[in-house]
Amino acid sequence: MTLTRLRTALRSLFSCASLIVLITISGCTYVSQGVLVDSDRHAKVAEHDSFGDSAERVVYPEQNWSGADSLWFYNVTQGSNLLPYELFLHLETADSELLFRSDENMNRLRYLPQKESFANPDGLPVGWVKDEHKGQEFIGFTCAACHTSQINYQGVAIRIDGGATLADMEQMLKSLAMALQASLEQPEKFDRLAQRVLKTKYPDDKEAFRVQLAEAAQQIASYNQINDPRHGDQSVAYGYGRLDAFGRIYNRVLAHLTPKEPNFNPACAPVSYPYLWDTPQHDFVQWNGVGDNELAGPLGRNTGEALGVFAQFDLDKKKGDIGYRSSVAVRNLTRMERHLESLWSPSWEELAKQNVLPPINQALAEQGQQVFIEYQCHTCHEAIDRTDPNRRIISQFASLQTIGTDPYMAMNALKYSGKMGYFEGGRINPFKPDPRFQPSGAVLPALSGAVEGVLVEPDHDKLFIRRWAEKLYDLIASISDNPIKKTERHLDFEVVNKNNPATLVAYKARPLNGIWATAPYLHNGSVPSLYELFMPSCSDAEIASGKTCRPNRFTVGARELDAVNVGVVLRDPAQYPGLFVFDTSLPSNSNKGHEYAAGVTPVFVLDANGRPVKDAQGKPKMRTLQPISNHQRLALVEYLKTL
Structure with a gap:
């Protein structure tokens, strides 16, 4: 939503007098997390689990957040309404009497268990929270469910706020559907669940509860069906630490546009969850940079995310409404963005001083810094001071044709289309008569229309x-508090028209502070470690011949850090069958591209001002660098630990 459009909408809604009244009666006080906050921030860690991980204690790196700051982030609602709360609280897994929300089951799905606390009296995992809407209680997700991580190292669990979760949401939702269906079909399970949920009303409301349970089972089963990540006849599982967020948000909007007929696209382009530190300071966010952080951009982006994670909304506008009714907690989304402004990336060096991680070889790191500059890494990955409150980040985008990484996410986000349903014939821009929504069209403008309508409706x-x-x-505060006032899109080292959708056929580079804590790598999580990121992608035959290459298959799900290669520890799936095997030969899983240090992907020839040098035909000049040596590769990894 542009500032002009938002201002126009606001002028049509309110007078200056109402603003004065509002400022007088509205507060911004965060919900209390209780008087006492444990030093471990109420974290639970498993001494041993089925994936081979173990931890005896938990630590939090210095990220400029107090314990209360972390707990607020974990427990603040955004209007996510997945299931009725009591139903979820007492639901058993499909194949046992173990509660679905139990620490054992949630740890298997790689959500982070928590102890009971003031703001979390039922001991829900990080990012799972009770929400209320229209007088009913629901279980839903906060931002922390997808953006809090844990790395284990030699018996210590390192909890990282704003980190990319390792959770497998796809597996969780499929398991949830099976659990609901099993409770519906198996009399013993149904009776146990009904008695726990209804309590003193059991068995009088038993049949009414059966109807509610059937509706919940159908809701989750239908969601899973339309979001099947299918390429033709082949379904590609996401695995741990990935989600096709765009595909699923798009499908939620399409389903609400035509609630009585099928309207969806395959959610088949899973990407790693992005880490959140420095997000409010960026000009553009998301892997393809579709999220413009200018002015009201963050509020629009976070509202779209809330719609994707089960906020209730209705795109059939009601008489007298100016927008669309929803459960989205807009005020909390604004608070969340401001809360993240103070978050720092985790520091390896700080953890090394605490003897949690091994010390950095500073001499080797200095050599790595020279490699970083020589191979032009700094031209895309800007160096910043992670603690500077005034830091601003200008994103550098690389077009698909130059970077060569997996294209599915960028192409799907731009090209996916569907039936416009309720929007058909309406203005795409509410303040211009044309163009208008056709019977079918691109989903991206429809998502923008849905978000804008949700934002303006109280x-x-x-x-x-x-x-x-x-x-x-809330709308005024979201703009006035935003540090990003104006943006320009930088694509292949030139400023381009950010309103041209073609410029989204690209992926965004960002500063690498804290990159050591975010494995696996590339936007789709197809490379397990930084060390292997600096190798070329190869065929299976080349790997079998002994060539030094990125692996084509590896396991994901273990939390243990490989402190040498800086990535995930690879374990034998035969010994730990619950681990996910990532196969780079499958659609959307390619590990190709970004092979600058391997001497495969060419770099731009830049002039003294950092602009591309062009030939007589006006095409940018490119050059291929020599592959780095093994020593240089180790040095580069060591340098990245210092960021």
């Missing part, structure tokens, strides 16, 4: 005056 659970006052305050 919370109908509140009194009339308060709902409009708070809505105005």
